[in-house]
Amino acid sequence: MATERIIGIDLGTTNSLVAYMENDRPVVIPGEDGLNLVPSVVALDERDQIIVGNAARKYLIETPERAVYSVKRLMGRGVEDIQDELKLFPFRVADDLAPGEVLRIKLGNKTYTPPEISAFILRQLKRNAERYFGAPVTKAVITVPAYFNDAQRQATKDAGRIAGLEVLRLVNEPTAASLAYGLDKKDTATVAVYDLGGGTFDISILKLHEGIFEVIATNGDTHLGGDDIDNLLIAIALDDIQGDLGMDVRRSGEAVQTIRKAVIDAKIALSSNDETTLDVVLPDGKHYQRKITREQYEQLIRPVVDRTVGPVRQAMKDGGLTAKQIDEAVLVGGSTRIPLVRTLVDKQFERTPHADLNPDEVVALGAAVQANILAGGSEATREMLLLDVTPLSLGIESLGGGVVKIIHRNSTIPESATEHFTTGVEGQTNVAIHVVQGERELAKDCRSLARFDLKGIPPMPAGLPRIEVKFLLDANGILHVSAREARSGKEAEIEVQPSYGLTDEQVEGMILESFDYAEEDFQKRQVIEARNEADTMLTALDKARKGPAWQQLTSRERSDIDKLGKALTAVAPHDDYQAIRTAIDALNQATMHLAEMMMDTAVTTALKGKTMETADVGEGPASPHPIAKAEIKS
Amino acid sequence: MLVSTPSKPITTECWSCGAMRAAHYCQECGKVQPPAPVDYFSFFGLPYKLNLDTAQLERDFYALSRKLHPDINARADGREQDWSLEKTSQLNDAYRTLKDPISRTEYLLRLQGVQLEEQSKAATEEARKTGAVKKQVVPPDLLEEVFELNMQLEELRMNKKMDEDDPSLAQDIRKAKDNLIAKQSEMLSELQSAWNEWDALTERGAAGETVVENDRAAARDKMVGILNRRSYLRNLLREIDEVLES
Numbered sequence: 001m002a003t004e005r006i007i008g009i010d011l012g013t014t015n016s017l018v019a020y021m022e023n024d025r026p027v028v029i030p031g032e033d034g035l036n037l038v039p040s041v042v043a044l045d046e047r048d049q050i051i052v053g054n055a056a057r058k059y060l061i062e063t064p065e066r067a068v069y070s071v072k073r074l075m076g077r078g079v080e081d082i083q084d085e086l087k088l089f090p091f092r093v094a095d096d097l098a099p100g101e102v103l104r105i106k107l108g109n110k111t112y113t114p115p116e117i118s119a120f121i122l123r124q125l126k127r128n129a130e131r132y133f134g135a136p137v138t139k140a141v142i143t144v145p146a147y148f149n150d151a152q153r154q155a156t157k158d159a160g161r162i163a164g165l166e167v168l169r170l171v172n173e174p175t176a177a178s179l180a181y182g183l184d185k186k187d188t189a190t191v192a193v194y195d196l197g198g199g200t201f202d203i204s205i206l207k208l209h210e211g212i213f214e215v216i217a218t219n220g221d222t223h224l225g226g227d228d229i230d231n232l233l234i235a236i237a238l239d240d241i242q243g244d245l246g247m248d249v250r251r252s253g254e255a256v257q258t259i260r261k262a263v264i265d266a267k268i269a270l271s272s273n274d275e276t277t278l279d280v281v282l283p284d285g286k287h288y289q290r291k292i293t294r295e296q297y298e299q300l301i302r303p304v305v306d307r308t309v310g311p312v313r314q315a316m317k318d319g320g321l322t323a324k325q326i327d328e329a330v331l332v333g334g335s336t337r338i339p340l341v342r343t344l345v346d347k348q349f350e351r352t353p354h355a356d357l358n359p360d361e362v363v364a365l366g367a368a369v370q371a372n373i374l375a376g377g378s379e380a381t382r383e384m385l386l387l388d389v390t391p392l393s394l395g396i397e398s399l400g401g402g403v404v405k406i407i408h409r410n411s412t413i414p415e416s417a418t419e420h421f422t423t424g425v426e427g428q429t430n431v432a433i434h435v436v437q438g439e440r441e442l443a444k445d446c447r448s449l450a451r452f453d454l455k456g457i458p459p460m461p462a463g464l465p466r467i468e469v470k471f472l473l474d475a476n477g478i479l480h481v482s483a484r485e486a487r488s489g490k491e492a493e494i495e496v497q498p499s500y501g502l503t504d505e506q507v508e509g510m511i512l513e514s515f516d517y518a519e520e521d522f523q524k525r526q527v528i529e530a531r532n533e534a535d536t537m538l539t540a541l542d543k544a545r546k547g548p549a550w551q552q553l554t555s556r557e558r559s560d561i562d563k564l565g566k567a568l569t570a571v572a573p574h575d576d577y578q579a580i581r582t583a584i585d586a587l588n589q590a591t592m593h594l595a596e597m598m599m600d601t602a603v604t605t606a607l608k609g610k611t612m613e614t615a616d617v618g619e620g621p622a623s624p625h626p627i628a629k630a631e632i633k634s
Numbered sequence: 635m636l637v638s639t640p641s642k643p644i645t646t647e648c649w650s651c652g653a654m655r656a657a658h659y660c661q662e663c664g665k666v667q668p669p670a671p672v673d674y675f676s677f678f679g680l681p682y683k684l685n686l687d688t689a690q691l692e693r694d695f696y697a698l699s700r701k702l703h704p705d706i707n708a709r710a711d712g713r714e715q716d717w718s719l720e721k722t723s724q725l726n727d728a729y730r731t732l733k734d735p736i737s738r739t740e741y742l743l744r745l746q747g748v749q750l751e752e753q754s755k756a757a758t759e760e761a762r763k764t765g766a767v768k769k770q771v772v773p774p775d776l777l778e779e780v781f782e783l784n785m786q787l788e789e790l791r792m793n794k795k796m797d798e799d800d801p802s803l804a805q806d807i808r809k810a811k812d813n814l815i816a817k818q819s820e821m822l823s824e825l826q827s828a829w830n831e832w833d834a835l836t837e838r839g840a841a842g843e844t845v846v847e848n849d850r851a852a853a854r855d856k857m858v859g860i861l862n863r864r865s866y867l868r869n870l871l872r873e874i875d876e877v878l879e880s
Contacts, residue, residue, distance in 0.1 A: 374708040414723040475704045
């Protein structure tokens with residue numbers, strides 16, 4: 001039986017979620033605001049505090065230079081590969097990047113690497129889970145797009161470590177979704193999972209057999225998703241605004257974010273309506289409107305949606321399957337709500353796809369299932385085992401700049417390959433190896449993973465040393481390399497120069513900076529939360545003493561409450577969680593009768609036609625942009 | 635050097651509970667056992683034979699995965715987790731190699747010390763590694779056909795370059811392609827008969843009969859020949875597809 005609490009996390013481009021397996025069913029753990037989805041938005045507030053999720057969204061519009069979204073697009077990538085993204089997304093890259101340094105993004109006047117920004121999101125999810133359990137959480141399963149390469153996977157794992165989470169497994173998103181769907185199925189079936197999210201597209205084909213989930217083939221595009229559709233609509237709006245209103249607002253982060261929000265609303269409306277109006281009130285008060293029909297919209301987005309066809313066909317070809325041999329198709333990811341996407345899936349697989357589970361939540365639910373399996377399993381998961389594959393081939397750069405493949409795509413992980421190398425010059429003691437990932441013939445067209453320098457080779461005539469290098473892809477799809485000189489049996493020293501990504505030391509440093517020592521941190525937060533609760537209670541009690549119900553209590557009741565109130569006031573400032581908790585519970589118990597009477601009074605008052613005092617909602621500071629007249633000055 | 639005796643599972647005591655065990659996990663306590671360098675046939679406890687019940691192989695693969703996989707051993711100590719990772723990668727490598735008839739044959743030949751020739755995968759990659767132009771040996775019985783096909787392919791390439799269309803030429807090439815595909819499936823049955831020869835020798839060896847090394851060498855050579863022709867055909871078909879689709 002599962003003994004540890006291991007959470008499952010879907011770290012998405014647009015939204016992130018945390019889930020847990022409770023009594024044989026995976027459930028999503030809501031945030032403090034009661035919502036399941038935590039928007040993957042991170043902002044720095046006026047006091048340089050990190051804000052995550054729904055609370056961070058307003059900063060996107062108000063102070064876009066202090067907020068960031070869709071950071072998943074930057075994970076494990078270098079400055080040179082994100083030039084296209086920079087044209088479309090308001091990422092503000094630090095100006096002081098040294099060559100080869102990991103990308104950093106500006107938030108206000110601070111800079112953070114993409115794994116650190118993702119770690120802020122993960123830490124929020126971790127806290128949500130801790131609040132839910134009332135206990136610290138230190139272990140997690142995190143999902144990644146199936147088509148993520150080694151660097152993107154490593155960056156995700158680093159983010160987990162920075163957030164104070166031990167990442168027990170990275171699970172591919174479509175595979176995770178199949179786990180959530182397959183929970184009740186124990187028969188044999190071939191299933192295709194079509195996963196179109198905010199920023200990534202994956203297609204995976206699996207064979208289900210008596211609880212074994214064996215991935216046959218996977219393909220995808222790590223830069224294809226709902227974001228691309230948003231950008232098409234934003235581009236139209238920007239052109240219109242320039243044409244009709246004579247304003248170029250491309251450089252105004254505030255205006256672009258306002259448009260982006262309106263565009264997303266329009267996109268969602270077009271999934272159920274035949275037409276909608278794109279409605280934007282620009283920050284300077286000018287009003288832009290445009291009617292969009294479903295037909296126009298579909299024409300616009302068809303090229304984006306069609307980009308999923310190539311990967312789908314390739315995956316079927318790699319799996320040696322035709323559409324007829326696929327028993328079921330499953331839809332995952334928010335973008336699969338778009339009717340055009342459903343039509344395309346219908347056509348590709350010649351059947352109506354399943355979408356019984358909420359496409360936004362199914363990946364997190366599957367991550368929770370995998371977490372449960374790793375924790376030792378339960379009745380529901382006892383027979384379940386996931387056998388996943390590597391999405392990309394792994395190769396070594398050869399002399400002519402070609403690639404010698406050593407591990408082929410779609411082979412089951414973990415797996416290994418052993419290669420032999422030798423020297424070309426007499427007395428040579430170093431051999432450099434360049435490892436790449438991808439399907440192209442030339443190394444320069446593939447993704448550079450790392451350069452290894454084999455050192456300490458005993459000096460011998462050229463071609464005599466036999467250096468055996470072992471490449472091992474683990475169950476997370478992450479590469480490990482070891483080497484030895486076969487003649488001398490000496491372990492060769494390997495110096496790894498990751499092409500992208502943080503070194504171990506850098507990650508360690510970031511963990512320290514995040515002050516997230518799970519246990520200690522959790523206790524501190526618990527005390528703070530209990531103290532807040534005590535304050536709220538004491539304030540309410542002060543207020544109640546002035547009300548009519550107070551007078552209806554017996555003097556014994558009143559003195560008990562006073563005594564317990566004082567006790568709580570006394571312990572609240574100290575760091576003893578148990579003492580505060582006990583005092584709260586005692587006061588709660590003693591005021592039960594009082595609360596009941598107050599409720600009765602309130603109801604009576606309301607029945608008498610008097611309005612009840614409205615709660616102090618606390619909307620926060622007024623919007624800095626009072627709504628201006630909705631007319632266009634020409 | 636391997637001989638024709640069937641491979642044997644390594645049986646020793648379980649490091650954890652001391653019970654006798656099979657090679658991979660303890661039948662008493664279920665613990666994963668330390669990895670040992672074994673060939674893929676031995677890993678599955680199979681004799682060095684090429685006719686193989688792949689449905690049974692798949693069942694064994696699933697059953698071993700359920701014992702060895704890192705997900706199953708996620709709560710074991712660090713050393714056992716390393717073994718689990720190592721053994722599962724061995725299992726996956728072995729299963730992948732043995733389930734495919736061609737890679738199974740190539741693997742057995744390599745275990746037998748055969749250097750597969752020019753058309754072999756290893757040779758192709760070796761050639762690519764060194765940047766050398768790979769020598770293509772045309773199987774003699776295909777010589778005439780290939781000669782003609784190469785001329786047609788060259789013509790079609792030129793046509794495409796000049797933006798000319800010649801449907802009858804493309805039609806001829808497609809016909810040649812179908813012919814080659816038919817030849818390819820013929821080869822599978824030739825390979826099957828070579829397997830039978832090899833397996834019969836292996837069985838005789840296992841039964842204690844003397845097997846003349848020359849007979850074994852002949853069976854090996856036959857398989858090498860078929861594999862070479864097969865990979866030659868595969869490369870040719872790939873080239874045809876490239877030209878037709880360009």
